[in-house]
Amino acid sequence: MIQQADVRDVWDYILPGVLEIWEESRPDWRPEDLYACCVYRHADVYMLGDTGGFLITQERPMPFKNQKTLLLWVGYDKTGAAFKKYISQIEEMALQKGCCAVEFWSSRQGMNRLGKRYGYEPYATIYTKVI
Numbered sequence: 001m002i003q004q005a006d007v008r009d010v011w012d013y014i015l016p017g018v019l020e021i022w023e024e025s026r027p028d029w030r031p032e033d034l035y036a037c038c039v040y041r042h043a044d045v046y047m048l049g050d051t052g053g054f055l056i057t058q059e060r061p062m063p064f065k066n067q068k069t070l071l072l073w074v075g076y077d078k079t080g081a082a083f084k085k086y087i088s089q090i091e092e093m094a095l096q097k098g099c100c101a102v103e104f105w106s107s108r109q110g111m112n113r114l115g116k117r118y119g120y121e122p123y124a125t126i127y128t129k130v131i
Helices: 007-025 031-039 082-096 109-117
Strands: 002-005 044-048 053-061 068-076 101-104
Touching: 002 007, 002 082, 007 031, 007 044, 007 053, 007 068, 031 053, 044 082, 053 082, 068 082, 082 101
Parallel strands: 068 101
Antiparallel strands: 002 044, 044 053, 053 068
């Protein structure tokens, strides 16, 4: 079961996973950004039941529509089972929040295959060159 948590209560537990993701992918955000966004309610943290994983989500407005999406901003699960186990609950949660879509961004090729298996299609690919 997915359970929403207060980031202040679970930060010490999720921080090693946050750091692992940050060190592997070097995203634009810093771990401190995740913490602050969750504390100030710009993002939510969920614990992923018995997988020991967590998920940080963010509701995002769609730029050209009067709708919003639920971004699966940061997800961590060492078992590899959380996506399959919880995606239907996540989609239901998105509907309850008034979101018309669920989205996630990943540079991992495996997420492309996994996403397609569950009905997610690539919408855009982001290519970046830091100069």
